[in-house]
Amino acid sequence: MPPTDASADTGPVPVHPGRSGPAEDIRDCEDTLDLRLPDEFLALVAGKTPDAGERAPGPTHDRLGPVDSPGVLDSPRPLGLPGPPGALDLLDQIGTWGPAQTPVGAFHLLPVHVERDLPIISGWMNDPAVAAFWQLAGSGAQTEEHLRAQLAGDGRSVPCLGILDGVPMSYWEIYRADLDPLARHYPARPHDTGVHLLVGDVADRGRGLGSALLRAVADLVLDHRPACARVVAEPDLHNTPSVAAFLNAGFRYAAEVDLPGKRAALMIRDRSLRHLM
Numbered sequence: 001m002p003p004t005d006a007s008a009d010t011g012p013v014p015v016h017p018g019r020s021g022p023a024e025d026i027r028d029c030e031d032t033l034d035l036r037l038p039d040e041f042l043a044l045v046a047g048k049t050p051d052a053g054e055r056a057p058g059p060t061h062d063r064l065g066p067v068d069s070p071g072v073l074d075s076p077r078p079l080g081l082p083g084p085p086g087a088l089d090l091l092d093q094i095g096t097w098g099p100a101q102t103p104v105g106a107f108h109l110l111p112v113h114v115e116r117d118l119p120i121i122s123g124w125m126n127d128p129a130v131a132a133f134w135q136l137a138g139s140g141a142q143t144e145e146h147l148r149a150q151l152a153g154d155g156r157s158v159p160c161l162g163i164l165d166g167v168p169m170s171y172w173e174i175y176r177a178d179l180d181p182l183a184r185h186y187p188a189r190p191h192d193t194g195v196h197l198l199v200g201d202v203a204d205r206g207r208g209l210g211s212a213l214l215r216a217v218a219d220l221v222l223d224h225r226p227a228c229a230r231v232v233a234e235p236d237l238h239n240t241p242s243v244a245a246f247l248n249a250g251f252r253y254a255a256e257v258d259l260p261g262k263r264a265a266l267m268i269r270d271r272s273l274r275h276l277m
Contacts, residue, residue, distance in 0.1 A: 090179065104208075104212045107162065118147065124201075174217075177194035185257045191225065191228040193230070229271045230271065234264035
């Protein structure tokens with residue numbers, strides 16, 4: 001059960017997906033007591049899709065946690081379809097979202113294609129600062145397994161490259177927080193969408209890219225997922241620079257939660273506040 005979140009401003013920050021232990025100090029609990037389970041969740045539990053009937057269960061996981069040649073960005077598969085045929089479209093076709101204009105350049109989320117992208121992602125995972133949290137260093141086999149588990153799964157987590165002005169420079173996981181083990185530890189709402197971030201090159205860390213890209217990705221989620229009212233993240237509470245990056249990106253601090261291996265700051269960016277923060 002890999003990885004973590006990484007502040008683009010400070011380097012990798014633990015944001016581990018597996019969840020256990022009680023949530024504490026949850027103050028953001030308005031409108032949560034009477035929620036029914038999302039239809040997508042019920043379909044996943046039943047092993048069905050709304051229109052495809054029974055399907056074989058895919059690999060299970062607790063969610064997870066630069067190439068400069070233009071040719072490497074040509075995907076050999078349709079974008080926005082990370083799961084197997086018949087899988088639910090749980091994240092509204094990320095590959096079709098298109099670029100976002102940011103203060104630091106044009107930014108594009110591109111769903112991962114393992115054969116194309118494994119070398120660069122594995123290289124980032126072997127950075128000692130990254131490996132300490134993601135624990136995917138080595139030959140690349142662990143990173144490949146981590147990526148394929150998402151791509152062959154039910155679509156609740158989509159691994160992506162972050163492309164800034166045409167250059168891959170970050171790795172992202174966009175996931176359905178309401179369908180994730182994280183939902184056991186905070187009052188999740190239907191379609192809550194979570195974000196994990198890893199900035200690849202040391203030169204790109206610590207110079208403000210994190211906040212700009214976090215804001216851009218949160219806006220992409222809210223623009224292209226109309227059912228989603230909140231984008232969430234869980235950086236390590238003790239990583240003050242990472243928490244600050246989320247705050248600067250328009251997220252608010254909502255609570256502290258105990259997760260395996262860390263105490264996390266639950267950060268939330270609300271649709272209703274996006275133009276105020």
